[in-house]
Amino acid sequence: MGEKEHLAVPVQERWVEEISVEELARYGPLAEYMRASAKIPGWLRGEEAKAMASLVSSLPDNCVVVEIGSFLGSSSVLLGAALKLRGSGKLHCVDPFDGSGDAFSVPIYNNILEGNEGKPLRQCFHENIHAADLQNWVEVHQGSADEISKSWRHPIDLLFLDGDHSPQGARLAYESWFPMLKVGGIIAIHNSNPREYAKDHNGSRLLALEEIHPPVYTDIHLVETTTFARKAATGESFPH
Numbered sequence: 001m002g003e004k005e006h007l008a009v010p011v012q013e014r015w016v017e018e019i020s021v022e023e024l025a026r027y028g029p030l031a032e033y034m035r036a037s038a039k040i041p042g043w044l045r046g047e048e049a050k051a052m053a054s055l056v057s058s059l060p061d062n063c064v065v066v067e068i069g070s071f072l073g074s075s076s077v078l079l080g081a082a083l084k085l086r087g088s089g090k091l092h093c094v095d096p097f098d099g100s101g102d103a104f105s106v107p108i109y110n111n112i113l114e115g116n117e118g119k120p121l122r123q124c125f126h127e128n129i130h131a132a133d134l135q136n137w138v139e140v141h142q143g144s145a146d147e148i149s150k151s152w153r154h155p156i157d158l159l160f161l162d163g164d165h166s167p168q169g170a171r172l173a174y175e176s177w178f179p180m181l182k183v184g185g186i187i188a189i190h191n192s193n194p195r196e197y198a199k200d201h202n203g204s205r206l207l208a209l210e211e212i213h214p215p216v217y218t219d220i221h222l223v224e225t226t227t228f229a230r231k232a233a234t235g236e237s238f239p240h
């Protein structure tokens with residue numbers, strides 16, 4: 001593991017500690033789901049979690065949200081809850097559910113999963129989604145991003161990329177799913193902020209630098225570690 005980067009498991013119940021009375025009032029029912037999400041080991045927290053939930057609320061009716069990389073379902077709970085609270089749409093969770101990924105992340109996944117007493121990751125995910133009563137809002141597609149993309153036909157309103165963070169893995173997921181993102185749809189690339197990365201863990205950062213530009217994208221902005229952008233053109237020159 002690189003010394004400069006630590007993908008630590010977030011402090012459990014971070015939201016219980018950090019959510020203020022004002023925020024509870026402002027986020028209403030979502031605050032409870034943010035707490036539920038923060039109890040599950042995951043990486044979408046704080047301002048970027050709020051930005052993601054608020055974005056889901058603004059999507060068109062019956063929106064299609066695709067999450068590449070769900071792990072134990074922490075971010076899936078947040079996204080699924082935002083759909084449930086708005087009353088329409090579906091979250092599609094794409095993950096092999098085998099703890100695989102880039103070389104930097106796999107030992108961290110293994111370390112977290114050791115705490116589950118041998119229970120399969122897919123079962124843990126299922127239990128976490130059911131505990132939040134979000135099973136009607138979430139559909140699982142077990143497999144890697146590129147495998148699942150081959151049979152995917154639904155235009156996507158929000159594409160959240162948080163799977164393999166190696167340069168090859170992040171690019172493969174992007175190239176596999178970019179064509180299905182609607183013009184006007186939003187891409188959210190987690191773990192893509194400017195900082196020092198461990199070796200071969202900077203794939204999402206490189207992707208944001210190399211691909212997320214006008215005229216293909218507008219409204220490009222960073223919230224904590226997540227790059228958000230709206231697809232404005234089909235990117236005829238793609239893939240390179």
Ligand SMILES: C[S@@+](CC[C@H](N)C(=O)[O-])C[C@H]1O[C@@H](n2cnc3c(N)ncnc32)[C@H](O)[C@@H]1O
Binds near residue numbers: 041096169
């Ligand atoms: C960083 S975790 C996702 C965390 C989750 N989004 C959250 O914030 O709670 C990355 C997940 O993507 C999975 N993954 C790795 N390679 C993948 C690929 N090629 N396609 C889809 N998922 C992948 C990993 O096994 C892991 O479950």
